Amino acid sequence: MGEVSEEQKNEWKRIFDEHDTDEKEGLSRDEVKQVMCCCNQNPTDKEVDEMMTAMDKNSDEKVSFEEFCTFMQQLPDPAESMKEALEVFEGQDGKLTREKLKEILSTDDDDVVEEVLNAADINNDGFIDKEEFIKFIQN
Numbered sequence: 533m534g535e536v537s538e539e540q541k542n543e544w545k546r547i548f549d550e551h552d553t554d555e556k557e558g559l560s561r562d563e564v565k566q567v568m569c570c571c572n573q574n575p576t577d578k579e580v581d582e583m584m585t586a587m588d589k590n591s592d593e594k595v596s597f598e599e600f601c602t603f604m605q606q607l608p609d610p611a612e613s614m615k616e617a618l619e620v621f622e623g624q625d626g627k628l629t630r631e632k633l634k635e636i637l638s639t640d641d642d643d644v645v646e647e648v649l650n651a652a653d654i655n656n657d658g659f660i661d662k663e664e665f666i667k668f669i670q671n
């Protein structure tokens with residue numbers, strides 16, 4: 533586990549505070565779910581439960597900022613994940629087509645593909661380029 537930079541901690545604090553909407557005593561199960569949704573995940577109840585168990589070390593049904601940090605430290609390096617994510621652009625001419633997007637999302641649901649494309653395709657040229665993709669992931 534590497535050192536956590538001040539910047540990284542501030543970022544986690546920001547995420548934490550943003551979702552800790554109740555009395556600031558930590559993240560409840562619902563709030564943890566919100567965090568997961570923000571990470572572009574669509575968690576099932578079971579996944580939220582697992583996440584909760586993984587984060588809530590002292591089992592008080594709340595995730596404190598310390599618990600949150602401990603958990604985040606175990607996650608893969610964002611820069612590393614970003615590099616991996618960008619590998620989808622290999623051989624794609626720097627642009628993702630609708631078909632490629634479908635493949636990445638591994639879905640047959642055109643509505644889902646359309647939704648992602650609409651959300652990510654900032655200049656509306658029908659493709660997602662690297663910059664748009666990075667922005668999309670980071671949001």
Ligand SMILES: [Ca+2]
Pocket residue numbers: 588589590591592593594595596599
């Ligand atoms: Ca706790």
Ligand SMILES: [Ca+2]
Pocket residue numbers: 652653654655656657658659660661664
């Ligand atoms: Ca575009």
